[in-house]
Amino acid sequence: MNNLKSLIIQQIKSVFGSTIKVYDEEVKQGLKVPSFQFLIADNSQTTGLNVVKRNPVFNVNYFPKSLNERRTECDEVLETFQNEFRLIGGKHYAYEIEGKMSDGVLVITFGLRLLLKEVVTGTPMTTLGGVTVGFKK
Numbered sequence: 001m002n003n004l005k006s007l008i009i010q011q012i013k014s015v016f017g018s019t020i021k022v023y024d025e026e027v028k029q030g031l032k033v034p035s036f037q038f039l040i041a042d043n044s045q046t047t048g049l050n051v052v053k054r055n056p057v058f059n060v061n062y063f064p065k066s067l068n069e070r071r072t073e074c075d076e077v078l079e080t081f082q083n084e085f086r087l088i089g090g091k092h093y094a095y096e097i098e099g100k101m102s103d104g105v106l107v108i109t110f111g112l113r114l115l116l117k118e119v120v121t122g123t124p125m126t127t128l129g130g131v132t133v134g135f136k137k
Contacts, residue, residue, distance in 0.1 A: 001040065009038055043057070050117060051117060059108070060081070060110075071101070082097045
C-alpha cells in the first residue's frame with residue numbers, strides 16, 4: 001500500500017506542481033494552502049484460488065488558496081484531478097472519481113481495483129484419496 005501511496009503523491013506533485021504541499025498525516029497546526037491531504041479511507045480484500053483482490057478507496061482533500069473564489073478554484077482542481085488521475089502510476093485505473101465541498105475543503109474520493117496473483121511454491125499434490133493425478137508436461 002505504501003507503493004501506491006507514493007505513486008499517488010508523486011502524481012499529485014507532477015500534475016499540480018512540485019512545490020505543492022501534500023500531507024499524508026493529520027495536520028494539527030500550520031497547514032499551508034494550497035495543499036493536499038492524502039488518506040486511505042478503506043481497503044477491502046477478497047481471496048480466491050491463487051488470486052487476491054484488493055479494493056482500496058482514497059480520500060484526497062484539497063485546501064484552496066483563495067477564500068473569495070474557493071468554489072471556482074476547487075472546481076478547476078476537481079476537473080484536473082478527474083482528467084489526470086484516471087490512470088495512477090501508468091498502470092492502475094481509478095474508478096468513481098468524485099468530489100464534493102465540505103467546510104470549504106474539496107474532498108475527492110476514488111478507488112482502485114487491484115488483482116494480485118499469488119505465487120504457489122512447492123510440489124503440487126499427486127494423489128487425491130488414493131487416486132493418482134497425472135500432470136501433462
